[in-house]
Amino acid sequence: MELKQAQEKFISTWGAFGTQWGINRTMAQIHALLLISEEALSAEDIMKKLNVSRGNVNMNVRDLLSWGIVHKVLKFGERKEFFAAEKDIYKTAIQIMKERRKRELGPVLELLEGLKLAEINEQGGDHFNKVVGEIHTFGESTNKMLDKMIKADEHWFTGSLMKFFVKK
Amino acid sequence: MELKQAQEKFISTWGAFGTQWGINRTMAQIHALLLISEEALSAEDIMKKLNVSRGNVNMNVRDLLSWGIVHKVLKFGERKEFFAAEKDIYKTAIQIMKERRKRELGPVLELLEGLKLAEINEQGGDHFNKVVGEIHTFGESTNKMLDKMIKADEHWFTGSLMKFFVKK
DNA sequence: CTAAACTTTCAATAACTTTTGAAAGTTTAA
DNA sequence: TTAAACTTTCAAAAGTTATTGAAAGTTTAG
Structure with missing residues (x-):
């Protein structure tokens, strides 16, 4: 299997499991995406990768932050905010x-x-x-x-x- | 507080918590009702107490049975089925x-x-x-x-x- | 201060889940 | 075998939650 396929499988299946729990699909998928990203991602990056709207990303990232399992990462010289999942x-x-x-x-x-x-x-x-x-x-x-x-x-x-x- | 009030509070609050989890309100309420009932209850009894339809009771009781936390109770001389929650x-x-x-x-x-x-x-x-x-x-x-x-x-x-x- | 770059909000709508109740199915007693 | 008593199913309606995207708000660089 290719890396890209494996990553997609991980993200989409994680999202499907999320809904079985009380967690919404997008939130679970964003978490999965951040877990397997080496680099912190911007809202824009997440929008593109998961094909969801800006508002949706914003809302769910804030929710993940409130759970304390995703953190803001500021990059020098960059104005926008990046997000990374707790990796442990x-x-x-x-x-x-x-x-x-x-x-x-x-x-x-x-x-x-x-x-x-x-x-x-x-x-x-x-x-x-x-x-x-x-x-x-x-x-x-x-x-x-x-x-x-x-x-x-x-x-x-x-x-x-x-x-x-x-x-x- | 009166017993009846306390029971109602228990049932309705339990139902509200249920929805926070992945459990639907009626299922959580039926479980709560059965937990505090000394006697096993029929589908009819549950319908009346919780004010929900027959189909809804049937579906959710079956779900609770599949979780193994509610059991069928057959009473001698009675044709209908009764249900009781595991009390431990x-x-x-x-x-x-x-x-x-x-x-x-x-x-x-x-x-x-x-x-x-x-x-x-x-x-x-x-x-x-x-x-x-x-x-x-x-x-x-x-x-x-x-x-x-x-x-x-x-x-x-x-x-x-x-x-x-x-x-x- | 202003404009550009970015983030947040929120009302409308789409998607999904639960509930209803009538109809179909099943079991039992006589 | 029949009819009454009961249970299950299922399509439609109601209710709930998620998503969109445009508008409003905020921050920063120059």
Whole structure:
């Protein structure tokens, strides 16, 4: 297979997977493109390569920046901005965990805490309280686990955690 | 707060979170409803409680069944089918991991293996091979980790894994 | 300060996903 | 075998999200 074909396959398949998740196709494709680009790319470059509009590129690049997995790169003597993906896949994964925790787990825990504080004493409330309590406990455990993973250094995921799983 | 209010809040908020993920609102709401119902519910029951059509209930219940987090319950003397959610939240989480691994991680690993086998030797191929290789290694590690988690018993998540994270 | 080079916004529209409900299909009891 | 009770399907409609591209905004060089 040729390099160009392989690159295109990577980008388009990554985009298709993105949509299966909650991520939109263009965002996933831009990320894939930046991952395999040695050089940082400008909005113009991305537009041309992926055949999408300026507005679309701008919106999705900003989204990737807000996830902290793509960075602005300024080149001397160039006025325009360039973008590059974090190339360390572990750092990328940790960063995604971090954001998902903040955006998704946080609000869930808030809901559950609120419902626990409501202290339902009505008939039939026992089951409800039990379910809410159990989900909350589970959420708290997950939260703690993510906390440790996030605070640990980059090689920790492959190091200690992997040893823990492999030795068992 | 009253029980009924609390239940409604749980269901509707769970549904809203669902859409943030890749899950559709009705599916998330049906799951929430079944989680807090002591009794198994019929399609009819779900239609009434959530105010959605028969077809919609049917489609989403089938989806939940395919995820293995909701089960059919047959009541003696009743012709219709009833549905109940798996109530153990750890089992539910493990089941979701299992399915996501199969549906999402599997195809990604296949893509990466295919691209690795392509052995690109062209100019500029080194960087591409490196990126693909690193993502693949990461995916394999994650896969192994999930494997251990899935094969372990139910209390293992809270037991050994949590101790591992807390003692550090 | 001005014009050129660039980035951001946003309303319109296209593309996609979910939902409905009626019709078709299936199962069961008598 | 038939009819009632129930489940599934599917095409159309509603709802949602992504994309475009032109206009507005911003920055920088001269």
